[in-house]
Amino acid sequence: MLTCTAPVHQPRSLDEAIACRAIHPFATVLAGGTDIMVYLEAGSLKPSSLLDLWKVDALRGITVQADGVRIGALTTWTDIAREARMPAALRDCARTVGALQIQNRGTVGGNIVNASPAGDSLPMWLVLDAVFEVRSWHGTRRIPAAEFWRGYKRMDLAADELLVGVHVPAVSGDVRYRKVGTRLAQAISKVVLGLRVATVDGLVTEARVAFGSVGPTPARATAVEHALVGRALSPETVDNAVAALQIAPLDDIRSTADYRNDVARRILRAELLALARG
Ligand SMILES: Cc1cc2nc3c(=O)[nH]c(=O)nc-3n(C[C@H](O)[C@H](O)[C@H](O)COP(=O)(O)OP(=O)(O)OC[C@H]3O[C@@H](n4cnc5c(N)ncnc54)[C@H](O)[C@@H]3O)c2cc1C
Incomplete structure (x- = not known):
């Protein structure tokens, strides 16, 4: 007990x-x-x-701002899943966290600060160029998600600071989320992919690709992003982008490194081809 x-x-x-x-x-x-x-x-x-923090209502809720959306740290996954103004891929992500009981209670801030490499939302904050707002008695700091996680369960958050919110800017492009776990609910991820690709006149102008569960921290696959930008999203570009993926996952209780490597490439290819088909 x-x-x-x-x-x-x-x-x-x-x-x-x-x-x-x-x-x-x-x-x-x-x-x-x-x-x-x-x-x-x-x-x-x-x-x-x-x-x-549960009774601090000021930490809860979603606010639409001129340059994007602000999500209070205490906002739950159920709140995200139900919010039509959220990027659809983030709502998809919310629906894969645990099952309904966990989504009703688990918060955005808890997922971010728990900093599990398998935290489902973490790659999404990277591809959405999210900025975390942390506050202490001394003031507020804004930290890009890309700079927040420093190593396994290490992050840019001082002992006297709280995560108070997440700013999701109004970014361009199509956003995708894929989670591979043992089953559809109550599954810790083996591989998580966040993806955002913007095109103008058929050419990729901006790409964000991030994986979770394949290293000590969630991380952007910048070599893949470089292989996409400036090119048409053709099957050849997709092949080159997948070939550029460099990850070094670990064997662990949930999966082998070989499996993760293979699955990461397969879901990246599948999502890029789906985007190419429009
Ligand atoms: C059965 C089960 C299934 C789960 N399935 C998934 C899943 O599929 N995917 C997934 O990603 N996670 C999953 N989780 C993990 C968990 O539900 C999520 O990480 C959730 O978002 C955590 O939010 P919380 O509010 O409950 O965090 P808490 O447990 O309250 O806190 C988590 C950590 O964050 C810190 N913290 C929380 N809020 C703040 C803040 N505002 N400022 C500073 N520090 C803070 C806490 O001190 C703690 O270290 C699962 C958990 C369980 C029990």
């Missing part, structure tokens, strides 16, 4: 939450708790105290 007797701080406003974080930088932040509860149950986390 799960027992945790650590004191819980429960701020009601964002200012209170930020002040609480400054006073208790070693408290474990709790959002939806869908990752934290697993660690508590397994005994791998023994918090000295918890900073429960």
Whole structure:
């Protein structure tokens, strides 16, 4: 049975939450708790105290802005899946996180800061050129997703900072999401792909390709992007782009490196060809 007797701080406003974080930088932040509860149950986390954000409504919700959309860190996957103003591929991603119970409770911020290499949303923030807003008592910093994850579970977030929101700019192009897991729901991914390709007059003007679950952090496949930009999305371009993919996945409990390598290439090819067909 799960027992945790650590004191819980429960701020009601964002200012209170930020002040609480400054006073208790070693408290474990709790959002939806869908990752934290697993660690508590397994005994791998023994918090000295918890900073429960769940009642901070200012951290919740989706706001359309002049230059894109702002997503509060406490916004759940169910909120994303139901929001028509979200890029369709991000809604697709939301629907693959766990199953409905997890989507109702699990948050965008929790997925980002948990920083699992298998976190389904992480490649999507990379291809959407998202910017993370983090706040402490000293002020606000905006960090491009591409600079946030520094290594396995290491990120650009200080002990006194909270992730407060994600800005998704109004980007051009078609966005795609593919997750390969053992089954459709409640599956930790073996390979995740985020893809965005913009074309003008038949030529690719912008490309973003990012994979998750194939390395210690989610990462953009920049060689693939370079193989696409400036070219027509022909079968030959797709072949060259797939050939340019360089990943070095690990064998682990969910999959072998060979399988991941093969699947990553197959889904990249399939999604690029689907885009080419329009
Ligand atoms: C059965 C099950 C299935 C799952 N399936 C998937 C899946 O398919 N795909 C997937 O990607 N994940 C999956 N997960 C993992 C989890 O549900 C997601 O990562 C979820 O988005 C985490 O959000 P949360 O609010 O519950 O995070 P929490 O557990 O509350 O927190 C996660 C981490 O982020 C930190 N944190 C949270 N919010 C903030 C903040 N605003 N500022 C600073 N730090 C913060 C916490 O301290 C903790 O380290 C699954 C989990 C379970 C239990």
